[in-house]
Amino acid sequence: MNTQHNTILVLGGTGKTGRRVVERLRARGLPVRVGSRAGTPPFDWEDRSTWAPALDGVGSVYLSYFPDVAVPGAVEAVGAFAALAVRSGAPRIALLSGRGEPEAERAEQAVRDTAADLTVLRSSWFMQNFSEDYMLEHVLSGEIRLPAGDVPTPFLDIDDLADVAVAALTDDRHVGRLYELTGPQSLTFADAAAAIAAAAGRPVRYVPVTLEQHAAELQEHGVPAEVVELLTYLFDEVVDARNAATTDGVREALGREPHDFAAYAAAAAATGAWNVVLSAGR
Numbered sequence: 001m002n003t004q005h006n007t008i009l010v011l012g013g014t015g016k017t018g019r020r021v022v023e024r025l026r027a028r029g030l031p032v033r034v035g036s037r038a039g040t041p042p043f044d045w046e047d048r049s050t051w052a053p054a055l056d057g058v059g060s061v062y063l064s065y066f067p068d069v070a071v072p073g074a075v076e077a078v079g080a081f082a083a084l085a086v087r088s089g090a091p092r093i094a095l096l097s098g099r100g101e102p103e104a105e106r107a108e109q110a111v112r113d114t115a116a117d118l119t120v121l122r123s124s125w126f127m128q129n130f131s132e133d134y135m136l137e138h139v140l141s142g143e144i145r146l147p148a149g150d151v152p153t154p155f156l157d158i159d160d161l162a163d164v165a166v167a168a169l170t171d172d173r174h175v176g177r178l179y180e181l182t183g184p185q186s187l188t189f190a191d192a193a194a195a196i197a198a199a200a201g202r203p204v205r206y207v208p209v210t211l212e213q214h215a216a217e218l219q220e221h222g223v224p225a226e227v228v229e230l231l232t233y234l235f236d237e238v239v240d241a242r243n244a245a246t247t248d249g250v251r252e253a254l255g256r257e258p259h260d261f262a263a264y265a266a267a268a269a270a271t272g273a274w275n276v277v278l279s280a281g282r
């Protein structure tokens, strides 16, 4: 057993946010372990026997749950993992949470109850969902068909989130803080589609659909029932006027402004993510 406890464990370390956290920590020369099923040792939320080996020699954790803190069982798993982390010498936890999700706040409380040295990253809808996750296919099809109405959303650039996570994992001033993280402006999905079209140089428009239409279209594309349920919950609960306001969480944590959507769209376009041509249908 390694008793030094200087390694930083990044759960979901090959995913959208975790990959960015890993890159930043490695660039600083800090010892990092990728927590994923493909990691060494492997870490699997579904197999608790993998948790203790992944925590060996670890002093702090970037805790992102997969697939979402809102799914059944997430609160219990996140709380149990955090308790084990604290017991095994890793009290410092930066928890990725979701803004406007009651389940996410329950997960935050479960970690707080372990007496971890906790920083909560309560994050708004990610900009990168349009280029690195399920909304990419919508963009490539030219139609973002989602049940988001015309509610403005303060999309967050996850490069900002990763910067805050690294600060939380490396600087004691962030212990005990709860950061509500958003971008600098609230955009409707129609605004976002227009910004993506301009940056990508391809036609992209937003087509509002009902929650029921959206669920039916996902089912037609063979999306598993639990994912349909999760997306329906998120669009119903999170894309809501209650969550439309921007916050100054990024500035509070980092002393600088968050990136805006146009900057994100230019950076995503430069990666070629939106250059793909779909062959048939979606």
Ligand SMILES: NC(=O)c1ccc[n+]([C@@H]2O[C@H](COP(=O)([O-])OP(=O)(O)OC[C@H]3O[C@@H](n4cnc5c(N)ncnc54)[C@H](OP(=O)(O)O)[C@@H]3O)[C@@H](O)[C@H]2O)c1
Pocket (backbone or CB within 6 Å): 011, 012, 013, 014, 015, 016, 017, 018, 035, 036, 037, 038, 039, 043, 044, 045, 046, 064, 065, 066, 067, 068, 069, 070, 096, 097, 098, 099, 123, 124, 125, 126, 129
């Ligand atoms: N998307 C949003 O707009 C948004 C907003 C706020 C909060 N969030 C929160 O963000 C979190 C997801 O973070 P993310 O987007 O960075 O991750 P992500 O890209 O969705 O996750 C992929 C990562 O999870 C790992 N993974 C998959 N299945 C796993 C399992 N059974 N056990 C352990 N690891 C597993 C993958 O590696 P392997 O395949 O190698 O295991 C990979 O590293 C969720 O908790 C969600 O609630 C999302």
